[in-house]
Amino acid sequence: MSSIKRRDNGSWRARYRDDAGKEHARHFDRKIDGQRWLDEVTAGRVTGTYVSPAAGKVTLRAFYLVWAERQIWETGTRRAMDLAVRSCTFEGIELRALKRSHVESWVKSMSNAGLAPLTIHGRVRNVRSVLRAAVRDRALSADPSEGVSLPRKRRADMAMDIPAPEDVRRLYEAAEDWFKPVVALAAFAGLRLGELNGLQLADIDFLPRSISVIRQVQRTPGMALEIRPPKYGSERVIPVPDSLLLILSRHVEQVGVYGDAGWLLPGRDGGPIWPRTIAYHWDRLTAKVGLKGVRLHDLRHFYASGLIASGCDVVTVQRALGHRSASVTLNTYSHLWPNADDRTRSASQALMAGALSFTADSLRTADV
CATH class of the missing domain: 1.10.443.10 (Intergrase catalytic core)
Structure with missing residues (x-):
């Protein structure tokens, strides 16, 4: 339920009640601005992106501390999550004020500090899980970390060191x-x-x-x-x-x-x-x-x-x-794991060995 009425001082009072029955109101100089605000609230409630003003005032860190207590985590997981949120440059900002630029600035600061790409990916992944939880709890309308570019990780075959x-x-x-x-x-x-x-x-x-x-x-x-x-x-x-x-x-x-x-x-x-x-x-x-x-x-x-x-x-x-x-x-x-080239090469070698009765070693020793 929503309404908009003119006040005695000439301003317009727009108001609505949320799903819990609590009334929210704002005052505008123009009726069209008040109606636009109500339309945005209605659209958010229809699409599921509505966030109550009170919920949006919670900071990221405050939300995380309450949410984390409900999670079934191992000690190591909790330690990694705490570190990620603690290192986050926007942990003290209210959820309603979070923007994509906050996340981008954080990623840039970690990169400038010399953190490995794998470390940056891990911290962003952990903070993103908190942001998505806030979206599910209707404390945040959308995940501001969605689509943020991260530094390239090394390919597994280049990053892995296997002892001989x-x-x-x-x-x-x-x-x-x-x-x-x-x-x-x-x-x-x-x-x-x-x-x-x-x-x-x-x-x-x-x-x-x-x-x-x-x-x-x-x-x-x-x-x-x-x-x-x-x-x-x-x-x-x-x-x-x-x-x-x-x-x-x-x-x-x-x-x-x-x-x-x-x-x-x-x-x-x-x-x-x-x-x-x-x-x-x-x-x-x-x-x-x-x-x-x-x-x-x-x-x-x-x-x-x-x-x-x-x-x-x-x-x-x-x-x-x-x-x-x-x-x-x-x-x-x-x-x-062997790929198609490896299997083709091995199959060809087996064909040659069977048809021509020699191996690669025989070629090297033929003239000796």
Whole structure:
């Protein structure tokens, strides 16, 4: 319900009631301006973009703090969301005043500060989830981040560093005895850092030759350890080779396990090892063998590349790595799968070998 009436002083009073029955009114010098305002309100209510004046007065940060308390997040996710909103240059601006230019200026400031494109994409994605939640709650008429240009990310095949088999061998041989399982489990089972921290002896099944990944250990902002299921619900059972089981059995026999829970790696006060401890020893190990800059996570890429090179399909690799979907696996490793050119080349080589009875090596040695 809306109306517009002339007041005694000659101005025009336009008013309407929202869905909750609350009256809103504004005064205009001209009737046409008041009618235009009412038409805009009506159009917004019909199209679903209407925002009550009170809701729009909330700042982005105030809305986020209330909204975040209702979300079911892991500690790491909440930490990343807090960081993104805190770094946002328009967190103190009322939602009704937000414009696309605010988002563009923020992106530009992050780029000027030297943040990596991947970091910028992640922060914008997190803040965008807050803005879209505000739209759904009718506190914001439209998402101002929609269509904002972001810096180009590096192609996956250029950004990914995969250690060579010789590098993995050097790392394993140079590692201290208690640290060898860290290298082996990352390179030959694809475990993440938090999953390595959370591995217990009971998770290793020597007869079916598998490892169950059912927990991870992460450090919380309060400098405490948190034990919880793996990220994105990526609990899984990984088939492992006999050679890896032999490494683990030797570790159990010669180094032992830790605490009543049987943690594979030594921690504190009977608990799991701290992520920072593994990171410290990893840095020492890479410096020792001259591979400084190689990350522990790069061994997970090494494992994935080996599975793909051996002919494993997307779903098999997804399950082994604990990705939440096959699309995540493809987005990360699609460049490692053979393409049509590779298959054509291999097929042609097989045809030549069968028809002409020679290989590429025979050509090089024919005149020797």
